[in-house]
Amino acid sequence: MASGRHETESVDQAASPFDDVGLLVAEAAEGSSEAWAHLVAVYGRRLYTLARSRGAGAELAEEITQSVLVTVSEKLSGSTEAGRYSEQGRFEAWLFRIAMNRIRDDGRKKRRRDRANPSLRAHFSVDAEDVQTPGVDDGIARLREAMRGLNESDREVIELRHHGRMSFKQIAEILGEPVGTLLARHHRALRKLRDAIETRTEGESESDIRREAV
Numbered sequence: 498m499a500s501g502r503h504e505t506e507s508v509d510q511a512a513s514p515f516d517d518v519g520l521l522v523a524e525a526a527e528g529s530s531e532a533w534a535h536l537v538a539v540y541g542r543r544l545y546t547l548a549r550s551r552g553a554g555a556e557l558a559e560e561i562t563q564s565v566l567v568t569v570s571e572k573l574s575g576s577t578e579a580g581r582y583s584e585q586g587r588f589e590a591w592l593f594r595i596a597m598n599r600i601r602d603d604g605r606k607k608r609r610r611d612r613a614n615p616s617l618r619a620h621f622s623v624d625a626e627d628v629q630t631p632g633v634d635d636g637i638a639r640l641r642e643a644m645r646g647l648n649e650s651d652r653e654v655i656e657l658r659h660h661g662r663m664s665f666k667q668i669a670e671i672l673g674e675p676v677g678t679l680l681a682r683h684h685r686a687l688r689k690l691r692d693a694i695e696t697r698t699e700g701e702s703e704s705d706i707r708r709e710a711v
Contacts, residue, residue: 590670
């Protein structure tokens with residue numbers, strides 16, 4: 498029960514490195530280049546990491562990040578036909594909702610490309626930084642494999658929470674689901690990841706033993 502209370506309490510903890518994000522947003526909307534630079538510094542890497550965690554290669558992840566930031570800049574300045582930003586007090590949830598929509602759009606495009614040409618892997622190809630050195634970063638490889646085994650809704654919660662560093666309240670705003678549902682899903686997804694990693698580790702250990710016995 499104690500762990501449940503601890504996780505629930507963490508729902509209310511701010512995920513942002515700055516306490517005055519609202520002030521930065523307001524100043525950026527008024528044309529402050531310094532405030533905008535701060536926002537990019539705070540959120541640019543988080544957007545990029547989220548896109549990478551969703552399967553985008555480095556080039557596409559950078560493209561998605563830039564596209565999202567351009568959209569945000571246009572809405573803050575009111576230079577887009579879609580109108581000005583009007584999500585006062587909910588900037589992070591609004592920002593990552595834009596990002597998730599863009600990531601989903603690119604995911605759908607990728608699936609259509611793959612159906613049309615299974616050999617095509619543009620933008621989603623393996624980058625050099627993803628190639629693991631034998632014996633190095635085995636834990637990361639196991640985690641990535643386990644993540645691929647999660648369903649889409651479980652992956653979204655894990656990635657928004659741990660890559661996007663969002664609070665559960667913010668994730669609830671992005672996905673339009675109750676906080677309690679997301680807490681339960683997050684707990685279930687973590688358990689699935691742990692079980693998958695343990696199963697793979699045990700299998701690798703048994704294989705090593707068999708090879709040594711030969």
